[in-house]
Amino acid sequence: MYLHPEVETLSRPDIEKLQLKRLKATIDRCMHSPFYKEHFQQCGIKPEDIQSLEDLQKIPFTTKQDLRDHYPFGLSAVPLEEVVRLHSSSGTTGTPTVILHTQHDLEEWANAVARCLYMVGLRKGDIFQNSSGYGMFTGGLGFQYGAERLGMLTVPAAAGNTKRQIKFITDFGTTALHAIPSYAGRLYEVMEEMHIDPRRDTHLKTLIIGAEPHSDEQRRRIEQMLGVKAYNSFGMSEMCGPGVAFECMEQNGLHIWEDYYIVEIVDPVTLEPVPEGEVGELVLTTINREAMPLLRYRTRDLTRILPGDCPCGRHHKRLDRMKGRSDDMMILKGVNIFPIQIENILLQFKELGNEYLITLTNLDANDEMTVEVELNDFTDDYGFLQNLTKEITRQLKDEILITPRVKLVPKGSLPVQEGKAVRVKDLRKTLI
Amino acid sequence: MTIHQLSVFVENKSGTLLQVLELLKEAHIQLIASTISDTVEYGIYRIICSEPLRAYEVLKDAGISANVSEVFAISLDNEPGRAADAIRSFSETGIGISYLYSFLLGGKGILVFRTDNTEKTREVILEKRLQYIEEENLVKMA
Numbered sequence: 064m065y066l067h068p069e070v071e072t073l074s075r076p077d078i079e080k081l082q083l084k085r086l087k088a089t090i091d092r093c094m095h096s097p098f099y100k101e102h103f104q105q106c107g108i109k110p111e112d113i114q115s116l117e118d119l120q121k122i123p124f125t126t127k128q129d130l131r132d133h134y135p136f137g138l139s140a141v142p143l144e145e146v147v148r149l150h151s152s153s154g155t156t157g158t159p160t161v162i163l164h165t166q167h168d169l170e171e172w173a174n175a176v177a178r179c180l181y182m183v184g185l186r187k188g189d190i191f192q193n194s195s196g197y198g199m200f201t202g203g204l205g206f207q208y209g210a211e212r213l214g215m216l217t218v219p220a221a222a223g224n225t226k227r228q229i230k231f232i233t234d235f236g237t238t239a240l241h242a243i244p245s246y247a248g249r250l251y252e253v254m255e256e257m258h259i260d261p262r263r264d265t266h267l268k269t270l271i272i273g274a275e276p277h278s279d280e281q282r283r284r285i286e287q288m289l290g291v292k293a294y295n296s297f298g299m300s301e302m303c304g305p306g307v308a309f310e311c312m313e314q315n316g317l318h319i320w321e322d323y324y325i326v327e328i329v330d331p332v333t334l335e336p337v338p339e340g341e342v343g344e345l346v347l348t349t350i351n352r353e354a355m356p357l358l359r360y361r362t363r364d365l366t367r368i369l370p371g372d373c374p375c376g377r378h379h380k381r382l383d384r385m386k387g388r389s390d391d392m393m394i395l396k397g398v399n400i401f402p403i404q405i406e407n408i409l410l411q412f413k414e415l416g417n418e419y420l421i422t423l424t425n426l427d428a429n430d431e432m433t434v435e436v437e438l439n440d441f442t443d444d445y446g447f448l449q450n451l452t453k454e455i456t457r458q459l460k461d462e463i464l465i466t467p468r469v470k471l472v473p474k475g476s477l478p479v480q481e482g483k484a485v486r487v488k489d490l491r492k493t494l495i
Numbered sequence: 496m497t498i499h500q501l502s503v504f505v506e507n508k509s510g511t512l513l514q515v516l517e518l519l520k521e522a523h524i525q526l527i528a529s530t531i532s533d534t535v536e537y538g539i540y541r542i543i544c545s546e547p548l549r550a551y552e553v554l555k556d557a558g559i560s561a562n563v564s565e566v567f568a569i570s571l572d573n574e575p576g577r578a579a580d581a582i583r584s585f586s587e588t589g590i591g592i593s594y595l596y597s598f599l600l601g602g603k604g605i606l607v608f609r610t611d612n613t614e615k616t617r618e619v620i621l622e623k624r625l626q627y628i629e630e631e632n633l634v635k636m637a
Contacts, residue, residue, distance in 0.1 A: 440562075443562055470537070472537070474560050475559075476506045476508075
Protein backbone atom coordinates (compact mmCIF):
# COMPACT_ATOMS: atom_id res chain seq x y z
CA MET A 64 0.00 0.00 0.00
CA TYR A 65 2.91 2.37 0.74
CA LEU A 66 6.11 2.55 -1.29
CA HIS A 67 7.91 4.43 1.49
CA PRO A 68 5.95 3.42 4.61
CA GLU A 69 8.59 4.93 6.92
CA VAL A 70 7.83 8.46 5.66
CA GLU A 71 4.32 8.10 4.28
CA THR A 72 2.87 7.04 7.63
CA LEU A 73 4.83 9.45 9.85
CA SER A 74 2.73 11.10 12.54
CA ARG A 75 2.22 14.86 12.43
CA PRO A 76 4.78 15.60 15.18
CA ASP A 77 7.32 13.38 13.41
CA ILE A 78 6.67 15.04 10.05
CA GLU A 79 7.27 18.44 11.64
CA LYS A 80 10.41 17.25 13.37
CA LEU A 81 11.77 16.03 10.04
CA GLN A 82 10.74 19.26 8.36
CA LEU A 83 12.56 21.45 10.86
CA LYS A 84 15.72 19.40 10.51
CA ARG A 85 15.57 19.62 6.73
CA LEU A 86 14.61 23.31 6.77
CA LYS A 87 17.70 24.18 8.78
CA ALA A 88 19.92 22.19 6.42
CA THR A 89 18.22 23.92 3.45
CA ILE A 90 18.86 27.36 4.87
CA ASP A 91 22.51 26.50 5.43
CA ARG A 92 22.69 25.46 1.78
CA CYS A 93 20.95 28.68 0.72
CA MET A 94 23.91 30.61 2.08
CA HIS A 95 25.85 29.34 -0.94
CA SER A 96 23.28 30.85 -3.29
CA PRO A 97 24.19 34.41 -4.35
CA PHE A 98 20.51 35.32 -4.45
CA TYR A 99 19.59 34.07 -0.98
CA LYS A 100 22.78 35.35 0.60
CA GLU A 101 21.88 38.86 -0.53
CA HIS A 102 18.18 38.31 0.28
CA PHE A 103 19.03 37.36 3.88
CA GLN A 104 21.50 40.22 4.30
CA GLN A 105 19.00 42.77 3.02
CA CYS A 106 16.31 41.57 5.43
CA GLY A 107 18.74 41.32 8.31
CA ILE A 108 18.11 37.59 8.90
CA LYS A 109 20.74 35.07 9.89
CA PRO A 110 20.37 31.32 9.41
CA GLU A 111 20.39 30.84 13.20
CA ASP A 112 17.23 32.98 13.47
CA ILE A 113 15.27 30.04 12.11
CA GLN A 114 14.73 27.73 15.08
CA SER A 115 11.17 26.57 14.51
CA LEU A 116 8.82 26.02 11.59
CA GLU A 117 7.00 29.24 12.59
CA ASP A 118 10.27 31.15 12.16
CA LEU A 119 9.99 30.43 8.43
CA GLN A 120 7.59 33.36 8.27
CA LYS A 121 10.45 35.74 8.99
CA ILE A 122 11.86 34.97 5.57
CA PRO A 123 10.47 37.02 2.66
CA PHE A 124 8.73 35.29 -0.26
CA THR A 125 10.51 34.16 -3.40
CA THR A 126 8.66 34.91 -6.65
CA LYS A 127 8.88 33.89 -10.27
CA GLN A 128 10.26 37.37 -10.94
CA ASP A 129 13.20 36.60 -8.64
CA LEU A 130 13.90 33.53 -10.77
CA ARG A 131 13.77 35.65 -13.91
CA ASP A 132 15.94 38.40 -12.46
CA HIS A 133 18.64 35.89 -11.56
CA TYR A 134 18.43 33.86 -14.74
CA PRO A 135 20.05 31.48 -15.35
CA PHE A 136 22.23 30.39 -12.41
CA GLY A 137 21.77 33.09 -9.75
CA LEU A 138 19.83 30.83 -7.37
CA SER A 139 22.20 27.91 -7.57
CA ALA A 140 23.37 26.73 -4.15
CA VAL A 141 25.99 24.33 -5.48
CA PRO A 142 28.94 24.73 -7.85
CA LEU A 143 27.75 24.35 -11.42
CA GLU A 144 29.75 21.16 -11.95
CA GLU A 145 27.48 19.46 -9.38
CA VAL A 146 24.44 20.23 -11.54
CA VAL A 147 23.45 17.41 -13.88
CA ARG A 148 20.17 18.63 -15.34
CA LEU A 149 18.32 21.84 -15.96
CA HIS A 150 14.73 22.44 -16.94
CA SER A 151 13.45 25.72 -18.23
CA SER A 152 10.00 27.24 -18.41
CA SER A 153 8.62 28.30 -21.75
CA GLY A 154 9.11 31.98 -20.93
CA THR A 155 5.90 33.00 -22.65
CA THR A 156 5.76 36.11 -20.51
CA GLY A 157 9.34 37.22 -21.00
CA THR A 158 12.61 35.87 -19.66
CA PRO A 159 12.45 32.13 -19.09
CA THR A 160 13.21 30.60 -15.72
CA VAL A 161 15.63 27.81 -15.03
CA ILE A 162 15.55 25.05 -12.43
CA LEU A 163 18.72 23.12 -11.63
CA HIS A 164 19.12 19.59 -10.31
CA THR A 165 21.97 17.62 -8.82
CA GLN A 166 22.06 13.83 -9.11
CA HIS A 167 20.53 13.68 -5.61
CA ASP A 168 17.69 15.96 -6.72
CA LEU A 169 16.90 13.75 -9.71
CA GLU A 170 16.95 10.63 -7.54
CA GLU A 171 14.60 12.17 -5.03
CA TRP A 172 12.34 13.51 -7.77
CA ALA A 173 12.03 10.02 -9.27
CA ASN A 174 11.34 8.62 -5.79
CA ALA A 175 8.55 11.14 -5.22
CA VAL A 176 6.89 10.34 -8.56
CA ALA A 177 7.28 6.61 -7.94
CA ARG A 178 5.66 7.05 -4.52
CA CYS A 179 2.70 8.80 -6.14
CA LEU A 180 2.22 6.16 -8.81
CA TYR A 181 2.50 3.33 -6.29
CA MET A 182 -0.09 5.09 -4.14
CA VAL A 183 -2.72 4.79 -6.90
CA GLY A 184 -2.07 1.08 -7.35
CA LEU A 185 0.49 1.03 -10.15
CA ARG A 186 3.15 -1.66 -9.91
CA LYS A 187 6.00 -3.26 -11.79
CA GLY A 188 4.25 -5.10 -14.63
CA ASP A 189 2.06 -2.15 -15.52
CA ILE A 190 2.60 -0.42 -18.85
CA PHE A 191 2.75 3.32 -18.41
CA GLN A 192 2.30 5.66 -21.36
CA ASN A 193 3.21 9.30 -20.98
CA SER A 194 1.58 11.79 -23.34
CA SER A 195 3.40 14.79 -21.85
CA GLY A 196 5.76 16.84 -23.92
CA TYR A 197 9.35 15.74 -23.32
CA GLY A 198 12.35 18.00 -23.31
CA MET A 199 12.18 21.10 -21.16
CA PHE A 200 8.65 20.34 -19.99
CA THR A 201 8.99 18.48 -16.70
CA GLY A 202 5.89 16.29 -17.15
CA GLY A 203 7.86 14.25 -19.68
CA LEU A 204 11.08 13.23 -17.99
CA GLY A 205 9.54 13.57 -14.52
CA PHE A 206 7.03 10.79 -15.09
CA GLN A 207 9.50 8.81 -17.20
CA TYR A 208 12.03 8.50 -14.37
CA GLY A 209 9.39 7.97 -11.69
CA ALA A 210 7.59 5.25 -13.65
CA GLU A 211 10.88 3.51 -14.44
CA ARG A 212 11.91 3.76 -10.80
CA LEU A 213 8.81 1.75 -10.00
CA GLY A 214 9.85 -0.82 -12.61
CA MET A 215 7.05 -0.19 -15.07
CA LEU A 216 7.49 -0.49 -18.82
CA THR A 217 7.37 3.19 -19.63
CA VAL A 218 6.38 4.46 -23.07
CA PRO A 219 7.62 8.00 -23.81
CA ALA A 220 4.87 8.62 -26.37
CA ALA A 221 5.19 12.40 -25.82
CA ALA A 222 2.56 14.95 -26.78
CA GLY A 223 0.34 15.11 -29.84
CA ASN A 224 -0.34 12.78 -32.76
CA THR A 225 -3.49 11.43 -31.22
CA LYS A 226 -3.97 8.50 -33.61
CA ARG A 227 -0.45 7.24 -32.97
CA GLN A 228 -1.06 7.69 -29.24
CA ILE A 229 -4.13 5.44 -29.51
CA LYS A 230 -2.24 2.89 -31.59
CA PHE A 231 0.37 2.64 -28.82
CA ILE A 232 -2.37 2.18 -26.22
CA THR A 233 -3.92 -0.73 -28.13
CA ASP A 234 -0.69 -2.31 -29.48
CA PHE A 235 1.36 -2.19 -26.27
CA GLY A 236 -1.51 -2.93 -23.91
CA THR A 237 -1.03 0.32 -21.99
CA THR A 238 -2.60 0.02 -18.53
CA ALA A 239 -1.84 3.51 -17.23
CA LEU A 240 -1.76 6.79 -19.06
CA HIS A 241 -0.68 10.26 -18.10
CA ALA A 242 -2.55 13.02 -19.95
CA ILE A 243 -3.83 16.49 -19.28
CA PRO A 244 -7.63 16.42 -18.75
CA SER A 245 -8.57 18.24 -21.95
CA TYR A 246 -6.40 15.84 -23.91
CA ALA A 247 -8.08 12.84 -22.29
CA GLY A 248 -11.35 14.11 -23.76
CA ARG A 249 -9.69 14.53 -27.13
CA LEU A 250 -8.34 10.96 -27.02
CA TYR A 251 -11.83 9.65 -26.44
CA GLU A 252 -13.21 11.63 -29.36
CA VAL A 253 -10.59 10.24 -31.72
CA MET A 254 -11.10 6.72 -30.37
CA GLU A 255 -14.77 7.07 -31.24
CA GLU A 256 -13.86 8.15 -34.76
CA MET A 257 -11.55 5.15 -35.05
CA HIS A 258 -14.35 2.89 -33.71
CA ILE A 259 -12.25 1.94 -30.71
CA ASP A 260 -14.09 1.27 -27.48
CA PRO A 261 -11.64 2.02 -24.65
CA ARG A 262 -13.35 -0.47 -22.33
CA ARG A 263 -13.38 -3.31 -24.81
CA ASP A 264 -10.34 -2.65 -26.98
CA THR A 265 -7.75 -1.38 -24.48
CA HIS A 266 -6.31 -2.43 -21.11
CA LEU A 267 -6.44 1.09 -19.68
CA LYS A 268 -7.31 1.12 -15.99
CA THR A 269 -5.54 4.15 -14.55
CA LEU A 270 -5.32 7.68 -15.79
CA ILE A 271 -3.09 10.34 -14.27
CA ILE A 272 -4.43 13.81 -14.96
CA GLY A 273 -2.93 17.13 -14.00
CA ALA A 274 -1.21 20.30 -15.18
CA GLU A 275 -4.54 21.96 -15.85
CA PRO A 276 -7.23 22.86 -13.33
CA HIS A 277 -10.28 20.67 -13.69
CA SER A 278 -13.32 19.86 -11.66
CA ASP A 279 -14.51 16.63 -10.12
CA GLU A 280 -17.36 16.48 -12.65
CA GLN A 281 -14.84 16.59 -15.44
CA ARG A 282 -12.83 13.81 -13.81
CA ARG A 283 -15.93 11.63 -13.42
CA ARG A 284 -16.79 12.21 -17.03
CA ILE A 285 -13.29 11.20 -18.17
CA GLU A 286 -13.45 8.11 -15.96
CA GLN A 287 -16.76 7.12 -17.47
CA MET A 288 -15.69 7.74 -21.05
CA LEU A 289 -12.45 5.79 -20.83
CA GLY A 290 -13.48 3.22 -18.24
CA VAL A 291 -10.63 4.11 -15.88
CA LYS A 292 -9.90 5.53 -12.45
CA ALA A 293 -8.45 8.99 -12.86
CA TYR A 294 -6.12 10.50 -10.27
CA ASN A 295 -5.22 14.13 -9.96
CA SER A 296 -1.56 15.03 -10.06
CA PHE A 297 -0.06 18.35 -9.06
CA GLY A 298 3.39 19.60 -9.85
CA MET A 299 5.25 22.56 -11.22
CA SER A 300 8.67 22.94 -12.77
CA GLU A 301 9.86 25.23 -9.96
CA MET A 302 9.25 22.35 -7.52
CA CYS A 303 10.87 19.74 -9.87
CA GLY A 304 7.74 18.97 -11.84
CA PRO A 305 5.23 16.18 -11.19
CA GLY A 306 5.35 14.43 -7.84
CA VAL A 307 4.68 17.40 -5.57
CA ALA A 308 1.17 16.36 -4.55
CA PHE A 309 -1.01 13.49 -5.69
CA GLU A 310 -4.35 11.94 -4.93
CA CYS A 311 -4.47 8.67 -3.10
CA MET A 312 -7.09 6.03 -3.89
CA GLU A 313 -9.64 7.92 -1.81
CA GLN A 314 -9.69 10.52 -4.62
CA ASN A 315 -10.33 13.19 -2.06
CA GLY A 316 -7.57 15.77 -2.04
CA LEU A 317 -3.91 15.56 -3.04
CA HIS A 318 -1.35 14.54 -0.44
CA ILE A 319 1.54 16.94 -0.58
CA TRP A 320 4.80 15.27 0.39
CA GLU A 321 5.84 17.12 3.49
CA ASP A 322 9.21 15.41 3.66
CA TYR A 323 9.94 17.41 0.47
CA TYR A 324 7.97 20.62 1.01
CA ILE A 325 6.70 22.95 3.69
CA VAL A 326 3.22 24.16 2.80
CA GLU A 327 1.70 27.55 3.50
CA ILE A 328 -1.56 29.03 2.20
CA VAL A 329 -1.62 32.83 2.09
CA ASP A 330 -4.02 35.53 1.03
CA PRO A 331 -2.75 36.59 -2.43
CA VAL A 332 -3.38 40.26 -1.68
CA THR A 333 -2.33 40.71 1.96
CA LEU A 334 0.15 37.78 1.89
CA GLU A 335 -0.96 36.86 5.42
CA PRO A 336 -1.68 33.21 6.21
CA VAL A 337 -5.36 32.37 5.68
CA PRO A 338 -7.30 30.57 8.42
CA GLU A 339 -7.00 26.77 8.22
CA GLY A 340 -9.19 25.34 5.46
CA GLU A 341 -9.67 28.56 3.51
CA VAL A 342 -8.66 29.16 -0.09
CA GLY A 343 -5.51 31.12 -0.78
CA GLU A 344 -2.28 31.02 -2.72
CA LEU A 345 -0.07 28.00 -2.24
CA VAL A 346 3.41 28.86 -0.98
CA LEU A 347 6.05 26.13 -0.92
CA THR A 348 9.50 25.75 0.57
CA THR A 349 11.68 22.95 -0.78
CA ILE A 350 13.46 21.04 1.98
CA ASN A 351 14.88 18.13 0.03
CA ARG A 352 16.73 19.81 -2.77
CA GLU A 353 20.41 20.57 -3.21
CA ALA A 354 20.96 22.49 -6.43
CA MET A 355 18.33 25.14 -6.13
CA PRO A 356 16.39 25.38 -2.88
CA LEU A 357 13.44 27.76 -2.94
CA LEU A 358 12.19 29.39 0.24
CA ARG A 359 8.57 30.42 0.49
CA TYR A 360 8.00 30.30 -3.24
CA ARG A 361 4.72 31.88 -4.37
CA THR A 362 3.23 29.30 -6.75
CA ARG A 363 0.26 31.49 -7.83
CA ASP A 364 -1.90 28.38 -7.56
CA LEU A 365 -5.03 28.75 -5.49
CA THR A 366 -6.10 25.95 -3.22
CA ARG A 367 -6.84 25.12 0.38
CA ILE A 368 -5.81 22.49 2.88
CA LEU A 369 -8.52 19.90 3.40
CA PRO A 370 -9.28 19.54 7.09
CA GLY A 371 -9.30 16.19 8.85
CA ASP A 372 -7.49 12.89 8.44
CA CYS A 373 -7.38 10.79 5.30
CA PRO A 374 -8.57 7.19 5.68
CA CYS A 375 -5.53 6.05 3.67
CA GLY A 376 -3.34 6.42 6.77
CA ARG A 377 -1.03 9.11 5.41
CA HIS A 378 -0.73 12.20 7.56
CA HIS A 379 0.79 14.36 4.84
CA LYS A 380 -1.59 17.29 4.33
CA ARG A 381 -4.13 17.16 1.53
CA LEU A 382 -4.54 20.00 -0.95
CA ASP A 383 -7.95 20.55 -2.46
CA ARG A 384 -8.01 20.46 -6.24
CA MET A 385 -6.55 23.64 -7.69
CA LYS A 386 -9.04 26.48 -7.93
CA GLY A 387 -7.13 28.19 -10.71
CA ARG A 388 -4.21 30.58 -10.65
CA SER A 389 -4.10 33.82 -8.76
CA ASP A 390 -3.11 35.37 -12.10
CA ASP A 391 -6.07 33.70 -13.94
CA MET A 392 -8.47 35.57 -11.75
CA MET A 393 -10.77 37.81 -13.77
CA ILE A 394 -12.15 40.94 -12.22
CA LEU A 395 -15.47 41.86 -13.79
CA LYS A 396 -17.44 44.80 -12.50
CA GLY A 397 -15.33 44.49 -9.39
CA VAL A 398 -16.21 40.83 -8.82
CA ASN A 399 -13.39 38.25 -8.61
CA ILE A 400 -14.14 35.30 -10.86
CA PHE A 401 -12.15 32.15 -11.63
CA PRO A 402 -12.69 30.15 -14.81
CA ILE A 403 -13.09 26.96 -12.76
CA GLN A 404 -16.29 28.33 -11.20
CA ILE A 405 -17.80 28.59 -14.66
CA GLU A 406 -16.49 25.22 -15.72
CA ASN A 407 -18.04 23.55 -12.69
CA ILE A 408 -21.47 24.82 -13.68
CA LEU A 409 -21.15 23.98 -17.37
CA LEU A 410 -20.07 20.42 -16.66
CA GLN A 411 -23.27 19.75 -14.77
CA PHE A 412 -25.25 19.98 -18.00
CA LYS A 413 -25.17 16.69 -19.85
CA GLU A 414 -26.32 18.51 -23.00
CA LEU A 415 -23.00 20.36 -23.14
CA GLY A 416 -19.58 19.22 -24.31
CA ASN A 417 -16.20 19.74 -22.66
CA GLU A 418 -15.07 22.74 -24.66
CA TYR A 419 -15.92 26.28 -23.66
CA LEU A 420 -14.52 29.75 -24.13
CA ILE A 421 -14.97 32.83 -21.97
CA THR A 422 -14.62 36.18 -23.73
CA LEU A 423 -14.46 39.45 -21.84
CA THR A 424 -15.36 42.69 -23.57
CA ASN A 425 -16.14 46.21 -22.46
CA LEU A 426 -18.48 48.21 -24.55
CA ASP A 427 -19.16 51.71 -23.23
CA ALA A 428 -17.03 51.02 -20.16
CA ASN A 429 -19.35 48.16 -19.25
CA ASP A 430 -17.64 44.82 -18.62
CA GLU A 431 -19.37 41.92 -20.29
CA MET A 432 -18.73 38.23 -20.28
CA THR A 433 -19.68 35.89 -23.08
CA VAL A 434 -19.55 32.18 -22.44
CA GLU A 435 -19.51 30.03 -25.54
CA VAL A 436 -20.08 26.36 -24.92
CA GLU A 437 -20.42 23.43 -27.28
CA LEU A 438 -23.73 21.63 -27.54
CA ASN A 439 -23.30 17.84 -27.54
CA ASP A 440 -26.42 16.79 -29.38
CA PHE A 441 -28.11 19.31 -31.55
CA THR A 442 -31.86 19.31 -31.62
CA ASP A 443 -34.00 21.48 -33.86
CA ASP A 444 -36.12 22.71 -31.01
CA TYR A 445 -35.81 26.40 -30.51
CA GLY A 446 -37.72 26.42 -27.26
CA PHE A 447 -35.49 23.73 -25.79
CA LEU A 448 -32.33 25.62 -26.79
CA GLN A 449 -33.71 28.83 -25.35
CA ASN A 450 -34.66 27.22 -22.06
CA LEU A 451 -31.28 25.54 -21.81
CA THR A 452 -29.53 28.86 -22.43
CA LYS A 453 -31.69 30.50 -19.80
CA GLU A 454 -31.00 27.81 -17.23
CA ILE A 455 -27.22 27.94 -17.80
CA THR A 456 -27.29 31.73 -17.52
CA ARG A 457 -29.27 31.57 -14.29
CA GLN A 458 -26.92 29.05 -12.66
CA LEU A 459 -23.85 31.00 -13.76
CA LYS A 460 -25.31 34.17 -12.33
CA ASP A 461 -25.96 32.45 -9.01
CA GLU A 462 -22.31 31.40 -8.92
CA ILE A 463 -20.44 34.46 -10.22
CA LEU A 464 -22.99 37.15 -9.38
CA ILE A 465 -22.96 38.79 -12.80
CA THR A 466 -25.07 37.80 -15.79
CA PRO A 467 -23.02 36.42 -18.65
CA ARG A 468 -24.20 36.12 -22.23
CA VAL A 469 -24.40 32.38 -22.91
CA LYS A 470 -23.99 31.19 -26.45
CA LEU A 471 -24.52 27.57 -27.47
CA VAL A 472 -22.29 26.69 -30.38
CA PRO A 473 -22.08 23.61 -32.60
CA LYS A 474 -19.80 20.78 -31.52
CA GLY A 475 -16.33 21.19 -32.97
CA SER A 476 -16.60 24.92 -33.54
CA LEU A 477 -14.41 25.95 -30.60
CA PRO A 478 -10.70 25.41 -31.10
CA VAL A 479 -9.59 21.97 -29.94
CA GLN A 480 -7.17 22.28 -27.03
CA GLU A 481 -4.24 19.93 -27.34
CA GLY A 482 -1.96 21.73 -24.92
CA LYS A 483 -2.82 23.72 -21.82
CA ALA A 484 -6.33 24.93 -22.52
CA VAL A 485 -6.86 28.62 -23.11
CA ARG A 486 -10.29 29.28 -21.68
CA VAL A 487 -10.34 33.04 -21.30
CA LYS A 488 -9.97 35.71 -23.93
CA ASP A 489 -9.81 39.19 -22.46
CA LEU A 490 -10.59 41.69 -25.22
CA ARG A 491 -11.28 44.57 -22.86
CA LYS A 492 -9.66 47.82 -23.80
CA THR A 493 -8.26 50.12 -21.21
CA LEU A 494 -10.18 53.31 -21.51
CA ILE A 495 -7.84 55.59 -19.67
CA MET B 496 -48.04 12.23 -43.58
CA THR B 497 -44.88 14.07 -42.60
CA ILE B 498 -41.67 14.64 -44.50
CA HIS B 499 -38.09 14.71 -43.29
CA GLN B 500 -36.51 18.05 -42.69
CA LEU B 501 -32.77 18.36 -42.25
CA SER B 502 -31.74 20.93 -39.63
CA VAL B 503 -28.18 22.12 -39.37
CA PHE B 504 -26.74 23.98 -36.40
CA VAL B 505 -24.61 26.64 -38.01
CA GLU B 506 -22.13 28.91 -36.37
CA ASN B 507 -22.66 32.61 -36.96
CA LYS B 508 -19.42 32.90 -38.89
CA SER B 509 -18.57 33.59 -42.49
CA GLY B 510 -18.08 30.40 -44.50
CA THR B 511 -20.01 27.92 -42.36
CA LEU B 512 -23.10 27.98 -44.59
CA LEU B 513 -20.95 27.49 -47.66
CA GLN B 514 -19.26 24.50 -46.05
CA VAL B 515 -22.64 22.82 -45.56
CA LEU B 516 -23.75 23.56 -49.11
CA GLU B 517 -20.49 22.31 -50.61
CA LEU B 518 -20.82 19.02 -48.74
CA LEU B 519 -24.37 18.55 -50.02
CA LYS B 520 -23.24 19.43 -53.52
CA GLU B 521 -20.47 16.85 -53.47
CA ALA B 522 -22.98 14.24 -52.33
CA HIS B 523 -25.38 15.20 -55.13
CA ILE B 524 -28.14 16.16 -52.76
CA GLN B 525 -30.75 18.38 -54.36
CA LEU B 526 -32.10 21.27 -52.31
CA ILE B 527 -35.82 21.89 -52.68
CA ALA B 528 -36.28 24.61 -50.09
CA SER B 529 -34.30 26.02 -47.23
CA THR B 530 -34.55 28.75 -44.64
CA ILE B 531 -32.29 30.33 -42.08
CA SER B 532 -33.16 32.81 -39.39
CA ASP B 533 -30.99 35.68 -38.25
CA THR B 534 -31.03 35.18 -34.49
CA VAL B 535 -27.87 36.34 -32.79
CA GLU B 536 -27.45 33.36 -30.49
CA TYR B 537 -27.63 30.37 -32.79
CA GLY B 538 -28.42 29.76 -36.42
CA ILE B 539 -30.61 26.87 -37.47
CA TYR B 540 -30.49 26.14 -41.18
CA ARG B 541 -33.56 24.09 -42.18
CA ILE B 542 -33.51 22.20 -45.42
CA ILE B 543 -35.97 20.17 -47.48
CA CYS B 544 -33.95 18.10 -49.91
CA SER B 545 -33.66 14.84 -51.76
CA GLU B 546 -32.47 11.94 -49.59
CA PRO B 547 -32.51 13.83 -46.26
CA LEU B 548 -31.31 10.81 -44.28
CA ARG B 549 -28.26 10.35 -46.48
CA ALA B 550 -27.66 14.11 -46.38
CA TYR B 551 -27.68 13.89 -42.58
CA GLU B 552 -25.06 11.13 -42.62
CA VAL B 553 -22.88 13.18 -44.97
CA LEU B 554 -22.95 16.17 -42.63
CA LYS B 555 -22.49 14.06 -39.52
CA ASP B 556 -19.41 12.36 -41.00
CA ALA B 557 -17.98 15.82 -41.67
CA GLY B 558 -18.43 16.65 -37.98
CA ILE B 559 -21.32 19.05 -38.50
CA SER B 560 -24.11 19.24 -35.91
CA ALA B 561 -27.37 18.36 -37.61
CA ASN B 562 -30.54 16.42 -37.05
CA VAL B 563 -33.53 15.18 -38.96
CA SER B 564 -37.03 15.95 -37.84
CA GLU B 565 -40.53 15.38 -39.14
CA VAL B 566 -42.47 18.33 -40.48
CA PHE B 567 -45.75 18.74 -42.32
CA ALA B 568 -45.87 19.82 -45.95
CA ILE B 569 -49.14 20.72 -47.58
CA SER B 570 -49.82 21.73 -51.15
CA LEU B 571 -52.14 24.64 -51.97
CA ASP B 572 -53.52 26.06 -55.16
CA ASN B 573 -51.53 29.05 -56.22
CA GLU B 574 -54.15 31.72 -55.65
CA PRO B 575 -54.85 34.43 -53.05
CA GLY B 576 -56.28 33.34 -49.74
CA ARG B 577 -55.40 29.63 -49.78
CA ALA B 578 -52.74 29.95 -47.09
CA ALA B 579 -55.15 31.81 -44.85
CA ASP B 580 -57.75 29.04 -45.28
CA ALA B 581 -55.26 26.36 -44.38
CA ILE B 582 -53.91 28.10 -41.33
CA ARG B 583 -57.40 28.94 -40.14
CA SER B 584 -58.15 25.22 -39.89
CA PHE B 585 -55.36 24.86 -37.38
CA SER B 586 -56.04 28.04 -35.44
CA GLU B 587 -59.68 27.09 -34.94
CA THR B 588 -58.62 23.90 -33.17
CA GLY B 589 -56.12 25.73 -31.00
CA ILE B 590 -53.01 24.37 -32.73
CA GLY B 591 -49.98 26.67 -32.59
CA ILE B 592 -47.53 26.92 -35.47
CA SER B 593 -43.92 26.68 -34.21
CA TYR B 594 -42.42 27.73 -37.51
CA LEU B 595 -43.42 27.82 -41.15
CA TYR B 596 -41.92 28.52 -44.53
CA SER B 597 -43.39 28.38 -48.00
CA PHE B 598 -42.31 28.13 -51.57
CA LEU B 599 -43.65 27.45 -55.05
CA LEU B 600 -43.12 24.07 -56.61
CA GLY B 601 -44.61 22.76 -59.88
CA GLY B 602 -47.18 25.55 -59.89
CA LYS B 603 -48.34 24.77 -56.36
CA GLY B 604 -47.79 26.71 -53.17
CA ILE B 605 -46.11 24.51 -50.57
CA LEU B 606 -46.33 25.21 -46.82
CA VAL B 607 -43.79 23.47 -44.62
CA PHE B 608 -44.41 23.76 -40.89
CA ARG B 609 -44.21 22.27 -37.45
CA THR B 610 -46.91 22.66 -34.82
CA ASP B 611 -47.10 22.24 -31.09
CA ASN B 612 -49.44 19.29 -31.46
CA THR B 613 -48.55 16.72 -34.09
CA GLU B 614 -51.47 14.35 -33.44
CA LYS B 615 -54.12 17.04 -33.63
CA THR B 616 -52.49 18.43 -36.77
CA ARG B 617 -52.79 15.04 -38.46
CA GLU B 618 -56.47 14.91 -37.57
CA VAL B 619 -57.12 18.38 -38.94
CA ILE B 620 -55.32 17.63 -42.21
CA LEU B 621 -57.44 14.52 -42.73
CA GLU B 622 -60.67 16.12 -41.60
CA LYS B 623 -60.27 19.24 -43.75
CA ARG B 624 -58.94 17.15 -46.63
CA LEU B 625 -55.83 19.28 -46.94
CA GLN B 626 -53.49 18.11 -49.68
CA TYR B 627 -50.43 16.79 -47.86
CA ILE B 628 -47.29 15.83 -49.74
CA GLU B 629 -45.36 12.58 -49.45
CA GLU B 630 -41.61 12.84 -49.54
CA GLU B 631 -41.11 10.91 -52.79
CA ASN B 632 -43.64 13.10 -54.58
CA LEU B 633 -41.91 16.23 -53.40
CA VAL B 634 -38.69 15.19 -55.11
CA LYS B 635 -40.60 14.27 -58.28
CA MET B 636 -42.27 17.69 -58.37
CA ALA B 637 -38.93 19.44 -58.13
